[in-house]
Amino acid sequence: MDVQELVGIVPWTFIAQIGNLFLQVYLVKRFLFKPINEMLEKRRAMADAEIRDAVKAKDEAIAMKTEYEQNMLEAKNKANEIVMTAQKTAAVQSEQLLLEASNQAAAMKAKAESDIAQEKRKAVNEIKDEIGGMAVEIAGKVIEREICEEDHAKLIDEFISNVGEAS
Amino acid sequence: MDLDISGAKVFFTIPFDFPILGKLQVSETIVVSWIVILLITGICIWLTHDLRVENISKRQAVAELLVEKANSFVIGNMGEKFRYFIPFVAALFATSVVSNLISLIGLRSPTADLSTEAAWAVVVFIMITYQKIKAGGVGGYMKGFTQPIPLLTPFNILSELATPISMACRHFGNILSGVVINALLYGALAVASSALLGLIPGAVGDLLSQIPILDVGIPAVLSVYFDWFSGFMQAFIFCMLTTMYIANAAEG
Numbered sequence: 001m002d003v004q005e006l007v008g009i010v011p012w013t014f015i016a017q018i019g020n021l022f023l024q025v026y027l028v029k030r031f032l033f034k035p036i037n038e039m040l041e042k043r044r045a046m047a048d049a050e051i052r053d054a055v056k057a058k059d060e061a062i063a064m065k066t067e068y069e070q071n072m073l074e075a076k077n078k079a080n081e082i083v084m085t086a087q088k089t090a091a092v093q094s095e096q097l098l099l100e101a102s103n104q105a106a107a108m109k110a111k112a113e114s115d116i117a118q119e120k121r122k123a124v125n126e127i128k129d130e131i132g133g134m135a136v137e138i139a140g141k142v143i144e145r146e147i148c149e150e151d152h153a154k155l156i157d158e159f160i161s162n163v164g165e166a167s
Numbered sequence: 168m169d170l171d172i173s174g175a176k177v178f179f180t181i182p183f184d185f186p187i188l189g190k191l192q193v194s195e196t197i198v199v200s201w202i203v204i205l206l207i208t209g210i211c212i213w214l215t216h217d218l219r220v221e222n223i224s225k226r227q228a229v230a231e232l233l234v235e236k237a238n239s240f241v242i243g244n245m246g247e248k249f250r251y252f253i254p255f256v257a258a259l260f261a262t263s264v265v266s267n268l269i270s271l272i273g274l275r276s277p278t279a280d281l282s283t284e285a286a287w288a289v290v291v292f293i294m295i296t297y298q299k300i301k302a303g304g305v306g307g308y309m310k311g312f313t314q315p316i317p318l319l320t321p322f323n324i325l326s327e328l329a330t331p332i333s334m335a336c337r338h339f340g341n342i343l344s345g346v347v348i349n350a351l352l353y354g355a356l357a358v359a360s361s362a363l364l365g366l367i368p369g370a371v372g373d374l375l376s377q378i379p380i381l382d383v384g385i386p387a388v389l390s391v392y393f394d395w396f397s398g399f400m401q402a403f404i405f406c407m408l409t410t411m412y413i414a415n416a417a418e419g
Contacts, residue, residue, distance in 0.1 A: 002176070002177040002180070002192075003173040003175065003176055003177065004173075004174035004175045004176075004192070004194055005174045006173055006174040006343070007281055007339075007343070008174070008281060008282075009282050009285050010189075010192065010196075010282045011187070011189060012190075012192060013192075013194055013196050013197055013280060013282035013283070013286075014282045014286045014289075015286075016197050016200070017196075017200060017277070017282060017283045017286035017287070018286045018289070018290055020200045020201070020204060020262075021258065021262065021286065021287060021290060023204060024207060024258040024262050025254050025255050025258040025259075027207070027208040027211065027258075028207065028211060028254050028257055028258040028261060029254035029258075031208055031211035031212050031215060032211040032214065032215060032230065032233070032234065032257070033234060033237075033253065033254050033257070035215040035218055036215060036218070036230055037234070039218045039219075039220060040231070042220050043220045043221070046220060
């Protein structure tokens with residue numbers, strides 16, 4: 001069998017190897033890079049879609065959170081308002097109550113005073129009458145004759161009032 | 168004993184003399200190259216069948232790793248705009264590695280034939296020149312030879328031509344040296360084992376001395392360097408130089 005030179009360039013081998021190289025380039029491209037790159041592209045698209053979904057979900061969550069916070073704030077404000085209104089009402093009511101109570105107390109006091117005054121007057125009048133009677137009796141006994149109460153009422157009253165003033 | 172280290176065997180010759188090109192000879196180099204192509208393509212098809220987007224198999228992980236490595240190698244050395252070079256560089260590397268390693272199964276490496284490396288180097292050289300002309304125009308390319316002073320023009324032409332020659336010869340030399348050293352080692356060990364076993368007296372010694380017992384195992388140690396290390400290294404260097412030269416050429 002013939003052999004070629006150990007070191008040398010054989011034109012046909014040279015050409016064939018250029019052809020082989022480009023054939024290999026095509027085959028590698030067709031059978032390794034194309035399917036792998038397509039698959040990687042698909043995977044990237046999937047990952048992108050997932051990221052998009054995640055971002056959307058996050059946005060939604062943020063929106064929900066904002067809404068929730070706003071609601072909470074509103075509720076808080078409302079609660080504060082309610083409390084404040086209640087406080088105000090309570091204050092007004094208590095003031096009113098106090099006022100009423102003091103008024104009532106004053107009224108009671110006034111009534112008691114008037115009652116006392118009346119009682120006192122009544123008592124004075126009773127005493128006056130009694131003393132008057134007694135005086136008339138004493139005087140009757142003294143002068144030994146009947147003094148007409150009606151006739152001398154004015155005199156007796158004058159006397160008693162003088163006594164009252166003196167007492 | 169004689170030791171014969173020769174070039175590629177010629178399997179088939181078309182007995183017609185083409186002008187300049189000579190007779191068309193189907194040599195061992197060409198046949199083994201076809202085997203290499205079939206092997207690489209078969210591996211590619213095997214790696215990429217049944218691809219899935221998620222829950223991938225180990226096989227697919229290897230395929231993806233290879234593609235990613237090729238991408239990062241080419242884009243790292245040449246930049247994003249040379250993305251279309253990825254299959255070329257990958258094919259060059261794969262062909263080189265498999266050609267270098269196919270000697271392990273007893274076939275003659277296509278890379279142990281200067282024609283192979285010369286073909287690759289010339290392709291790369293044409294790409295370099297194309298990128299240079301594309302970057303600076305024909306005028307700019309021609310003018311580049313007279314830089315920095317016109318006196319240096321012959322040296323510039325020489326250095327330009329030295330690029331493919333050095334690329335081809337570096338790769339070829341490394342692989343051929345492996346072939347030669349392996350052949351010498353096998354021959355030497357055969358002689359040594361024959362001498363050693365010939366010490367046994369009588370017919371037994373004569374019979375055993377025919378068996379080159381020392382050829383088992385020992386050459387594998389050298390094969391680690393000359394086939395595995397050198398095979399990967401030269402393929403890597405060739406691809407590295409290819410990417411570097413082309414990227415530099417495009418910068419103008």
